Amino acid sequence: MYAFEIERPTTLDAAKAAIADGGQALSGGQTLIPTLKARLADPEKLVSLHNIPELKGISTDGDGRICIKGATVHRAVADGASGYPALASLAARIGDPAVRTRGTIGGSLANNDPSACYPAGVLASGAVIVTDRREIAADDYFLGMFDTALDEGEIIIEVKFPVPQVACYEKFIQPASRFPLVAVFVAKFADGVRVAITGASGEGVFRWTAAEEALSANFTPEALDGIAMDSSPMIADLHGDKAYRAHLCSVMAKRAVKNAK
Amino acid sequence: MPKDSGIGASSKRREDVRFLTGTGNYTDDINIYGQLHVHFLRADVAHAVLNGVDTSAAEGMPGVQRIFTGADFEAVGSIPCGWLITDRHGDPMQEPRHPVLAHGKIRHVGEPICAVVADTLAQARDAAEAIVLDYDALPAVIDMKDAIGADAPKVHDDLTGNLCYDWGFVEENRQAVDDAIKGAAHVTTLELVNNRLIANPMEPRVAVGEYNRADDFHTLHTTSQNPHVIRLLMGAFVLGIPEHKLRVVAPDVGGGFGTKIFHYQEEAFVTFAAKALNRPVKWTSTRSEAFMSDAHGRDHVTKIELALDAENNFVAVRTETYANMGAYLSTFASCTPTWLHGTLMAGNYKTPHIYVNVKAVFTNTVPVDAYRGAGRPEATFQLERVIDMAAHELGVDPIALRRQNFITEFPYATPVAVEYDTGDYHATMDKLIDIADFAGFDARRAESEAKGKLRGLGVNCYIEACGIAPSNLVGQLGARAGLYDAATVRVNATGSISVMVGAHSHGQGHETSFPQVISEMIGIPEDQIDIVHGDTSKIPFGMGTYGSRSLAVCGSAMVRAAEKVINKAKKIAAHLMEASEGDIELKDGRFSVAGTDKSVAWGDVTLAAYVPHNYPLTDIEPGLEETAFYDPANFTYPSGAYSCEVELDPETGHVKIERFCAADDFGNIINPMIVSGQVHGGIAQGIGQAMMEGCAYDSDGQLLSASYMDYAMPRAGDVPFYTVDHSCQTPCTHNPLGVKGCGEAGAIGSPPSLVNAVLDAINSGPGKKVAHINMPLTPSRVWAAMQ
């Protein structure tokens, strides 16, 4: 770690000011702190979002959307998002109890790890990311590995999830990190099915549109028979080659359809 | 009735009170007034000519006391290898110099190049970033077979090539083995990789050096399994410090698994720098450093052939193994793939002809050395896998094939130079079949199949050699140290006892189990007895803990010392009771005169020894303290039969371990609970090796599995509830306790049954048949093999 200063504001306005002043947001620290320890980042000032009540909590809005504030920890979502069981189940399977007690939805989405869980839930739900400046549709938010539509210093305040009729998140873990090796979130809405996949592609989370079309017509695992996943954009590493990941996309998607509730 | 104390009791581990309440004293807990911190700048290339190191910008940075480079260690000795191997042609192995800090050349990623000593660790790290290295990268040699090719770059320019030795064992058997294989009815051949592992003890390595100028005295606090071995190697071979000026302390150590046996550069560095700077110097490894500087384990590439006659009797075994040494020879690197591996190739079977060839190879990787089991897991894996493969090829039951070839008469001299004293391999197999409920397997398989899963059952046997070993024998084989152990039993005036032992406990529970033995011998409560270990200034010269030797070797020394104490105490008791020494009996902490009602308590006798008012001073000395050194007559040979049942998801290749059963013969047992714990831990590591753990380098020598993001360690949820049984007991015939050692069995005995089970599951399905998969059997590998 290099030396840095830290501010712990208690209001969103104070946090905005501190970040505008060159600070970097620190939420659960489950990604940022290990990065600092390895001396891979050298921020002068961190601005903790941990003590800001406005950034915490889960509610339901007038459109029936589940709204999760940016600094809400995974554990709170696992316990509190009962209106959207598949999302609560996703949060309950991130990392381990320590990670879930500190890590937050805003931090996860700002980081956009190509193997993170939340991006799949957000994209498959067609959620809206609310920042201190604007609202960003999920389809416009994820721009590739560790890349998002957020501008410098932009803060995620809230994420609004439309609740599907049924949904399921199927996560096949990478044995070492326990992040997804491939995970698929399937969400069935009245107007169609959305399928988002994380862990598989070097470009980060993506929608599997061929599967969406098939499932919108026929929401059964068999509907996915014969729909091949292109393996060329897949990640190849110690834990699985491209062909294996492409295969898992299909297996996990079918299981998600089968288990959707 | 289970006993509640003494030999055979499951006494609770007393050391756990401090470990579980955060009151242990680990090396990193040691902070000495005025101490400085060192940060090592480590190589990020695998192979390079190091032209120079420019430390000028770093020297003046805040807090920097001094920056050391390889040049500072030119006059210092090489980090030594503890075992000289003589090759097939009678020549000594090639032994490269192993510098404390890289000098002239960089040979693996993680090799220390500079050491920055500063007031704080952060200052040392800051300054290290300002050091400029001038080097020319060279092509790296990573693959062992490439490394011994004609044009391979040399890891060490002054050696003839990258072959450390080409060992044949037993060389004289070679022709007979070749002939037996030629004439055999069936030969099964298996080529396999025994995967490279990173030990990952929970506590990383730490070293704190201290120097007292007034009496020219050095102290090294270090995370070691064997403080006397470190004192010997570092004092005599590296820094030239005489024993009486060097104390090595290994306090609480949070797991070793072999990787803390060895003498490492960082230990020599802090000891050297403490004197150079006249200040204590501390180093604590980060987890990232541990991945690239702790000696790795295993890493063999093997071809094994098993020849059988027409009746399925084993007639010959021939192996050819490439063993990775890494860039330098670590302390026991040379003996692990030879004497700890070749001697085990008979396994539990009466194969008459065996020949083992091992080529040890230098590569641009971290040094490789002993890891839990050390050589014996590699031997067991290839043998037990090839037997299973032969059974499938011949269409016979793998258990029946094993039984048919079991050694049944003891002592048994193998064709690979060792003599098993006792064992009963049918008994452990019978026990296994019973505890594992083989009879119910078909029903369980049907249940799995109904869920779309495949179920497999795998079995194997193992034999291991523990309690290394007779010093005169290992001396002939090339060991550069004796392998006895030592204990001092110090009885205090009021009768309580401190036992100073050469063995070191870093998870084994010696502080609990050793007092059980003394308690049994004397008949005083266990809590009257304490074990002292881990400090060369307090304990006699023993060789430490590895190779499941603590109880068999050091425990035997302790018994001998206690016997001497008891004999002397009997003389004192005879005097006190005015009886003849020959009539004195010791039972339940009282001395009595046979055939009379006269008796004195243990405490009365010990008090007399230290307050010798009424005492035979002309015949015996006051005091009650005895030391014994014990050099074993042979290895001990624990053995057993293991089984594993897995459920495989054919769609993903994911394997769930449903059951794991172990029937072991460890001879006599002091504390059954501790023995079970040792077996559990060993199996967990075997599961790690077989299913999850794989150290990987890319072709440039970059470590790909350099953190827990990519190196998979087993967690509680990855392992099943174990069924372990150690009721089959054939006591060791040559040590006083009849004990054999249990620390490594689980890690040695478990990988073959895991792999055998997965293959059984795959081959029970409708798909492609698979003969072998290399470990670790990750989901992606299993799935790929099935396609």
Ligand SMILES: Cc1cc2nc3c(=O)[nH]c(=O)nc-3n(C[C@H](O)[C@H](O)[C@H](O)COP(=O)(O)OP(=O)(O)OC[C@H]3O[C@@H](n4cnc5c(N)ncnc54)[C@H](O)[C@@H]3O)c2cc1C
């Ligand atoms: C052992 C372990 C296992 C894990 N396993 C998983 C897993 O299985 N699945 C998974 O998805 N994740 C996993 N994670 C990651 C975890 O979910 C992290 O919590 C998450 O990625 C980052 O969230 P955080 O709140 O900790 O963010 P931080 O680490 O505090 O910050 C991460 C980044 O986001 C920025 N940031 C934080 N909050 C905001 C905000 N509100 N607005 C804008 N920018 C912000 C920070 O400046 C920083 O750049 C794991 C982590 C660990 C340590």
